[in-house]
Every structure is written in C-alpha cells, then in structure tokens.
Amino acid sequence: MPSDNKSSKLLHVQNGVIRKLLYTHVTDEDLKNRYRLVMERETKKDIKEALQRVEKAKLIEIINKSPEITEEHIELCFEENRYNNRPNFRLFHLQSLDPQTTSASFIQAHKEDKAIKKLNQRLRDVSYSNDNVTSLIAVDQTIIDPQTLEIAFKYNEKYNFIDPETEQNEFIYELKYGFMWINFDQRYVNINLPSDLLVGTLSSVAEETLACLLIPVNITKSIVERVFPKDSMKRTTLSTATSGKIEKITLADKELGNKVSQNPEYEGYDSPSSVYQEAINEDGELYSTLGVNSEKGKIYLTRQLKASDMRRWGLWRIGQIMSHMNSIHTNGDIDEKFDAFGIAEDSEVKTFAYGQDEKKAIVELMKALVICKKQGIESYRLLIEKPEKLVAALKKHMNLRFRPYCDGCQEHADLVCPSCGKFEIMVLSRKGQSTTVKCGFCSEDIELDQLTCLMSHKVRVNSWYDGVLMYPNTALTSLMQRMIKKYFPEVDFMAEEEQFHLSNNVLHYSANKSSRVMYRVEEIPELEKVWGRRISNQRREDLQEVMELLKEKCSKQSSDACKACQKEHSIRCVMKPFITFTNHHLHPHHGQEYGDISFNMKMLNMDDAVFVGIAKSYEKKEITSASDKGREMLEQFYGKCTDTMTHVIGIVVAGHLEQGFTAKLQDLARRYNKKVVMWTYNELLMAVDYAIHKYGLSIENIIIDLKADGSKRRGRPKNVS
Ligand SMILES: [Zn+2]
Ligand SMILES: [Zn+2]
Ligand SMILES: [Zn+2]
Ligand SMILES: [Zn+2]
Incomplete structure (x- = not known):
C-alpha cells in the first residue's frame, strides 16, 4: 500500500x-x-x-x-x-557570459542536483513585494532532451475566500508548480510559471546564478507569420500608431488568416496578440487553442496537457521561434533587433520606470543612442514627436531647461531673468498639467510673454515646449550604459565619457573627450595615495562622527592662525585634510572670497590646472538646489564658473547632492568649459582618513579636539565680515 x-x-x-x-x-x-x-x-x-x-x-x-x-x-x-496549469511559456534569449558554454557542458557542470542547489541558495534571499505569491524554490531537475535541462519549481499562492460558517475573510496558501527550460545550444530560457510576477523574479535569479543574460523576447509579427500557419489563425488584435487609422481592432473569423492578409485596410497594422487552432501531437488528434502575446514573448495553450505531450510540443515550437530569433540576433539590423528584443519588459527597465510611456521613451532613447553610435552621427530624431510627451515621460530622470530659439540671434539663446539679471539656468518644471519656467538662481517665475535674450531681443514662443532641453541624470546614463552593454555589446556606451541630451525630440550625442565635465576622484592618478587605500566598514563607521563634526572653517581666522594651523597636526575643518596631499595653503576668509581649497593638479592636457574647491560641512539630508546650503553652493559655483583663473571646480562636502542638483552644476560647468570633481561624503572621508593616517592621529583624539573647538566657537561673538 x-x-x-x-x-x-x-x-x-x-x-x-x-x-x-x-x-x-x-x-x-x-x-x-x-x-x-x-x-x-x-x-x-x-x-x-x-x-x-x-x-x-x-x-x-x-x-x-x-x-x-x-x-x-x-x-x-x-x-x-504535475504541471496542472495551462502551459504558458515566457521566452528569453539566452546569452552566456562564457561564450564557450554549450548545452552539454552546462548539463555536465550542473548534473545531479547542482542547478537546483545553486538556484535555491539565491532564491532563499528573495524578498517578495507582496504576500500573494511567495517562497519560490526549485524542487527537481530533469534532462528532457540532450540539449535541454528542465528545472521544476514550487511556490505558495495566497487564496482568499469567505468562510461560509463564520462569514469571515479567510485565506489559505495553495502550492503551485512551474518549470524552466534552459538550452544553451539553441540559446533560450523558457519560464512557465502561473504567476507573471514570479517570472521576473526567477529570470533575474537565473541570470545571477547561471552566469548568463536573459533578454526578454518580443515575438515579432514576422516571426509569428513564419512559425504559425496563417490559415489556423482564429482571432487577432491589430494595433497601429498611424494617425487617422483606428488604433485597435479585434477580428475573429474561421478563415481569418487569409482574409486579413488579403485586405489592404489592415496593412501597416501590428498584431500584438493572436489566437490559433494548434495541433499538439503529430497524428493531429489532440488540438488546443494557442495564444501568442508578442510583447510579453509569451505563448500559451488553453488546454491542460500531460507533461510528456507538453514537452514534445513545447520543445518543437520554441525551437522554431528561437531559430528565427537567433538569426535576427546575428544578422538583423538595428530596427529588427529593437523589435525582437522585449527591452521594455527587461526586469531592470521595469524597476527603473513605471508606466508604459516612460518605458517606451527609455527604449526610444536607447535606440537613438545606439543608432548615433553605430552610424557615427551626432543627432537623431525620436519617433515620439511631441516634446511635451517626452517631458511627461522622462521628467524624473532628466534635468529640464528652457532655451528657446531667438529670431533676432537666429539661434537658441539664453534668456535674461527679469528679477536677478542672471541667465544661465532657466528651469522648466511640469506638475500635473501645468508647466512653469523659473530662474535657477532667484527662483522667480518667468512669464511666457516677457522673454528677453542676452542681446535684448524679444523672444516669442507658443509654448514652454518650444525650446526645452533635457539633460539626463546619472541614474539614467548609467542605465543606458548597462542596457546597451547587455543588448548591444558591440556598441559600448560609456556614461562617464560620452554625453547625450534632448533638444525638443532630437537626441544629440557627443563622444568628445574634452567635452566631458564630471570626473571622479578615483580617476585622478596623482590622488591615488588618497583613493587607493582600503578603509574597512568598521573604520568608516568610526569616522562618521568626525565627518559630522568637521567645520567649514576653523574657529580662529587670521593670517597667523592659519599659518599655525598649516603646520599643526590637527584636523578641524573640511579644508585641512587637503594640505596633506596637495599644495593647498590655508588662508583666512576675506569678504567676497569663497574659494576655500585651491591647489594645482594635472587635468587632461593641463599640467597645473587650478582646482578650486567649495567646502561645506556635514549635511544629513540630500542637498537639493532649493535648500539653503544648495543655493549657497550654486551661487559660489557660478562665481567659480565665471572666474577665468579656475579650471577645475570641486564640490567638497560631508554629505550627498541630489542627482538633479549635480546635473544642474554639470550643465553650468559645461557652458563655461570647466571640469568638476566631486568630493562628497565618501571621497571626503577618504581624504580625512588619509590625513589622520599621515599625521599619526587617532579618531578618538580628533573627536575630542573637534568638540573642544566647537565649544570655543559657541563662546565667541559672531564675526561679521
Ligand atoms: Zn536674441
Ligand atoms: Zn533670477
Ligand atoms: Zn583650519
Ligand atoms: Zn579662505
């Protein structure tokens, strides 16, 4: 029994x-x-x-x-x-990180239960966004054909119901099963899980643990037409973005395939989803309805199948689809590739962007960049026509400026702020349906009918979107770098060395090295003694208090006091560490002067470029350009931009700058041809640690000294100038 x-x-x-x-x-x-x-x-x-x-x-x-x-x-x-759900295949193009990997070598390296052990090690740490589906684990693995490994999974799905006895809401967890196929020779992974939510979870875990990239597949119209016979099509949805045509049509007919292809009315339509009558076994006795969802790279059957039937059918059909995918991958042009890669469904894009418009705009940007780089051109017009739409979709990831075309100047011109007279930054912002433009210095709103350029021409525009400039923030440029590396490894976009921005709906691209603005401390070889040292996490924690206590300037300020301070082995202000590794000289502050740190350094082809750093003390919150500290920094930064003696501007602060603020500074510096080096919390911490090390001090003593200096400061009346 x-x-x-x-x-x-x-x-x-x-x-x-x-x-x-x-x-x-x-x-x-x-x-x-x-x-x-x-x-x-x-x-x-x-x-x-x-x-x-x-x-x-x-x-x-x-x-x-x-x-x-x-x-x-x-x-x-x-x-x-066991797979008691209807088959629902999500396809991914598989790129091995090691090009030598074959199905045979993969299966050999993961025999017995090695694949499930690897996956489970990582799956145990997954955090689930809600408790509806949880506890995904691999349960067993089977070689289902010489090229393909099947890994079975189970997970819990919450099932809510009303208890008829108590009439209370109750729930139970139901155990569900699914599986994944991995085929290195035909370069695909297929995930079959009843929960869509877990497909993304599993694909990222598989990427990490199996050393591969999984590119979501978009089963394009041409692939569908080549794989599935058109006379078995029963229902289809057509869609188009062409204006004047009906946007979405659903059609059904017993002989739909032939009728649609012969009807010129449907030319130019895409078909995001279609339904076919599909024979499952060779003798044609077993039929099912088959659905294709192109954008999700999904094919599904409405009939439940025995595992053996499902495997035979699935391996055959997926093999056909993937062989077309693989040929696009090796021989396709940029358009075909963008159509066939489901980039908007990539798990990284999905976490970065919400909403279809945002994802679509990001894919468009990526495509424009790839085209510029591949074809060696400097600008490319996006398919999305309205700048307003681009602003709405991308405003979280881009810095928006207003710089309209001036008829008098015959070019895009800087506008003068009627309140403060400055002109560099006109910030466009859009909240809900309303759009405003403010001066970046005095925050005064600008009126649409009062625009005057630097040459005193009156500038006329119909809307704030005539002349919008969009500069990407670093999160967006580094996403572009990662995505281009993943999908177009031959293109290689380096976020730190190459730039792009949008003017209306045209992407402008530049790879000019000398136009690069931002440099990381770690990229400056002569500072290696500072950044090349290892600082343990414990020491970083210990240094936190020092970072919080460091002042912008010393308590005593006179030529004599600063001279004494220069020789003293102490660290009381943000500027002091810099004298231990540069030729910076401490000096007292006078009136308008605000270049707190200055030294000479090598930068590009300048052997003794003048670095001028603006020093600020600890700030817990992210510094925005609207905060008091931010405004002060912007004002001083602008001063250094217009100073011809300064080549490199440093932002030295025991804190972090908000991305949009950094982008704004970068933009300003670019226009004055200045370089920028950020010494924010982590970099300043390295400088402080280096100075402590060089002086042979202890963190404890510095903290005692800083606290004593702080109380001296409070006892003194405030010095006005
Ligand atoms: Zn003008
Ligand atoms: Zn102003
Ligand atoms: Zn000092
Ligand atoms: Zn000074």
Missing part, C-alpha cells in the same frame, strides 16, 4: 486524474466497497458517477485503501500531471 506521504503528491493533480488512476487499477466491485468505507454510505448509482462527486481528500483516502495502486503508479501519474 502506498504511504500517505507518497499519495499526498496527488494533492497537486486534478481530481479527474485521480479518478482515472482508480478506474484503471481497481475493479468496480472493490471501488464500491472502498467508497462505502471512506464515505460511510452506500452508493446505488454507477460507481464512476458517484466518484464524480467525491472531493480530492476523500479520493486520496480511497487510493490509500487500494493496494493495487503502487508507489510507481502514483509517481508516474504525478510526473505526467
């Missing part, structure tokens, strides 16, 4: 499958007797009919009373029927 444990597997197959197991192995007479034992009542009806009304738990009890049904029978039954 099968053990309870063995037969409990049957909980995961459908009742009909369990009944069939009983009919096949047990006589009607025995079934009737066991029915009576389990149900505690007789049946006068046909036993097969009576069993139709028996719930799963009771059916399993009858199985347990049937010695004719062996463990092997149950095992086989479970194996055939």
Whole structure:
C-alpha cells in the first residue's frame, strides 16, 4: 500500500486524474466497497458517477485503501500531471557570459542536483513585494532532451475566500508548480510559471546564478507569420500608431488568416496578440487553442496537457521561434533587433520606470543612442514627436531647461531673468498639467510673454515646449550604459565619457573627450595615495562622527592662525585634510572670497590646472538646489564658473547632492568649459582618513579636539565680515 506521504503528491493533480488512476487499477466491485468505507454510505448509482462527486481528500483516502495502486503508479501519474496549469511559456534569449558554454557542458557542470542547489541558495534571499505569491524554490531537475535541462519549481499562492460558517475573510496558501527550460545550444530560457510576477523574479535569479543574460523576447509579427500557419489563425488584435487609422481592432473569423492578409485596410497594422487552432501531437488528434502575446514573448495553450505531450510540443515550437530569433540576433539590423528584443519588459527597465510611456521613451532613447553610435552621427530624431510627451515621460530622470530659439540671434539663446539679471539656468518644471519656467538662481517665475535674450531681443514662443532641453541624470546614463552593454555589446556606451541630451525630440550625442565635465576622484592618478587605500566598514563607521563634526572653517581666522594651523597636526575643518596631499595653503576668509581649497593638479592636457574647491560641512539630508546650503553652493559655483583663473571646480562636502542638483552644476560647468570633481561624503572621508593616517592621529583624539573647538566657537561673538 502506498504511504500517505507518497499519495499526498496527488494533492497537486486534478481530481479527474485521480479518478482515472482508480478506474484503471481497481475493479468496480472493490471501488464500491472502498467508497462505502471512506464515505460511510452506500452508493446505488454507477460507481464512476458517484466518484464524480467525491472531493480530492476523500479520493486520496480511497487510493490509500487500494493496494493495487503502487508507489510507481502514483509517481508516474504525478510526473505526467504535475504541471496542472495551462502551459504558458515566457521566452528569453539566452546569452552566456562564457561564450564557450554549450548545452552539454552546462548539463555536465550542473548534473545531479547542482542547478537546483545553486538556484535555491539565491532564491532563499528573495524578498517578495507582496504576500500573494511567495517562497519560490526549485524542487527537481530533469534532462528532457540532450540539449535541454528542465528545472521544476514550487511556490505558495495566497487564496482568499469567505468562510461560509463564520462569514469571515479567510485565506489559505495553495502550492503551485512551474518549470524552466534552459538550452544553451539553441540559446533560450523558457519560464512557465502561473504567476507573471514570479517570472521576473526567477529570470533575474537565473541570470545571477547561471552566469548568463536573459533578454526578454518580443515575438515579432514576422516571426509569428513564419512559425504559425496563417490559415489556423482564429482571432487577432491589430494595433497601429498611424494617425487617422483606428488604433485597435479585434477580428475573429474561421478563415481569418487569409482574409486579413488579403485586405489592404489592415496593412501597416501590428498584431500584438493572436489566437490559433494548434495541433499538439503529430497524428493531429489532440488540438488546443494557442495564444501568442508578442510583447510579453509569451505563448500559451488553453488546454491542460500531460507533461510528456507538453514537452514534445513545447520543445518543437520554441525551437522554431528561437531559430528565427537567433538569426535576427546575428544578422538583423538595428530596427529588427529593437523589435525582437522585449527591452521594455527587461526586469531592470521595469524597476527603473513605471508606466508604459516612460518605458517606451527609455527604449526610444536607447535606440537613438545606439543608432548615433553605430552610424557615427551626432543627432537623431525620436519617433515620439511631441516634446511635451517626452517631458511627461522622462521628467524624473532628466534635468529640464528652457532655451528657446531667438529670431533676432537666429539661434537658441539664453534668456535674461527679469528679477536677478542672471541667465544661465532657466528651469522648466511640469506638475500635473501645468508647466512653469523659473530662474535657477532667484527662483522667480518667468512669464511666457516677457522673454528677453542676452542681446535684448524679444523672444516669442507658443509654448514652454518650444525650446526645452533635457539633460539626463546619472541614474539614467548609467542605465543606458548597462542596457546597451547587455543588448548591444558591440556598441559600448560609456556614461562617464560620452554625453547625450534632448533638444525638443532630437537626441544629440557627443563622444568628445574634452567635452566631458564630471570626473571622479578615483580617476585622478596623482590622488591615488588618497583613493587607493582600503578603509574597512568598521573604520568608516568610526569616522562618521568626525565627518559630522568637521567645520567649514576653523574657529580662529587670521593670517597667523592659519599659518599655525598649516603646520599643526590637527584636523578641524573640511579644508585641512587637503594640505596633506596637495599644495593647498590655508588662508583666512576675506569678504567676497569663497574659494576655500585651491591647489594645482594635472587635468587632461593641463599640467597645473587650478582646482578650486567649495567646502561645506556635514549635511544629513540630500542637498537639493532649493535648500539653503544648495543655493549657497550654486551661487559660489557660478562665481567659480565665471572666474577665468579656475579650471577645475570641486564640490567638497560631508554629505550627498541630489542627482538633479549635480546635473544642474554639470550643465553650468559645461557652458563655461570647466571640469568638476566631486568630493562628497565618501571621497571626503577618504581624504580625512588619509590625513589622520599621515599625521599619526587617532579618531578618538580628533573627536575630542573637534568638540573642544566647537565649544570655543559657541563662546565667541559672531564675526561679521
Ligand atoms: Zn536674441
Ligand atoms: Zn533670477
Ligand atoms: Zn583650519
Ligand atoms: Zn579662505
């Protein structure tokens, strides 16, 4: 007799499958007797009919009373029927990080249960965004053909219901099954999980643990047409973005495929989803309805299949689709590739962007960049025509400026702020439906009918979007770098060395090295003694208090005091560490002077470029350009931009700048041809640690000294100039 444990597997197959197991192995007479034992009542009806009304738990009890049904029978039954959902294949193009990997070498390296062990190690740490689907784990692995490894998964899905007894909301967790196929030779991964949410989770875990990239597949119209016979198409949805045409049409007909392809009205339409009548086995006895969802790279059947049928059919169809995908991948042009890669469905794009418009705009930007780089051109017009639409979709990731075309100057011109007279930064912002332009210095709103350029021309525009400039922030440029590396490894976009921005709906690209503005401290070789040292996490924590206590300037300020400070082995202000590795000289502040740190350094082709750093003390919150500290920094930064003696401007602060603020400074510096080096929290910490090390001080002593200096400061009356 099968053990309870063995037969409990049957909980995961459908009742009909369990009944069939009983009919096949047990006589009607025995079934009737066991029915009576389990149900505690007789049946006068046909036993097969009576069993139709028996719930799963009771059916399993009858199985347990049937010695004719062996463990092997149950095992086989479970194996055939375990994937008790309708097949739902999500396809990914598989790129191995090691080009030498083949199906055979992968299977060899992951034999026995190595693949599930690897996956589970990582799956254990996954955090789920809600508790509806949780606890995804790999349960076993099977080689289903010489090239393909199948890994089976289970997870919990929450099922809510109202308890009829108590009328309370209740829930239980239901165990669900799914699987993944990995085929290195045909370069695909197929994920079959009833929950869409977990497809993304599993694909990123698989990328990490199996050393590969998984590129979502978009099953394009041309692939669909080549793989599925058009005379078996039963229903389709057509869509187009062409204005004047109906945007979305759903069509159904017994002979739909032929009728659609012969009707010129539907030319130029894309078909994001279609439904076919599909023969599952070779002799054509088993049919199912097949659905194709192109953008999701998904094909599904509406009929439940035995595992063996599903595998045979799936391997055949997926093999066909992927062979077309692979040929696009090796020979396709940029347009074909963008059509066939489901980039908007990439898990990284999905976490970065919300909403279809935002994702679409990001893919458009990426395409424009790839085209500029591949074709060696400097600008490319996006398909999205309205700048207003681009602003709405991308405003979170871009810095928006207003610089309209001036008829008098015959070019895009800087506008003068009527309140403060400055002109560099006109900030465009859009909240809901309303758009405003403010002066970046005095924050005064500008009126649309009062625009004056530097040459005192009156500038006329119809809307704020005539002349919008969009500069990407660093999160967006580094996303571009990663995505281009993943999808177009031959193109290689370096976010730190190459720039792009949008003017209206045209992307402008530049790879000019000398036009680069921002440099990281770690990129400056002569500062290696500062950035090349390892600082443990413990020490970083210990240094936190020092960072918080450091002042912008010393308490004593006079030529003599600064001279003494220069020689003293102490660290009391943000500027002091710099004298330990540069030729910076401490000096007192006078009136308008605000270049706190200055030294000479190598920068590009300048051997003694003048670095001028603006020093600011600790700030817990991210510094925005609207905060007091931010305004002060912007004002001083602008002063250094217009100073011809300064080549490199440093932002030195024990804190962090908000991305948009950094982008604004970068933009300003670019226009004055200045370079910028950021010494924010982490870089300043390296400088402080280096100085402590060089002076042979201890963190404790510095903290005591800083606290004493702080109380001296409070005792003194404030010095006005
Ligand atoms: Zn003008
Ligand atoms: Zn102003
Ligand atoms: Zn000092
Ligand atoms: Zn000074």
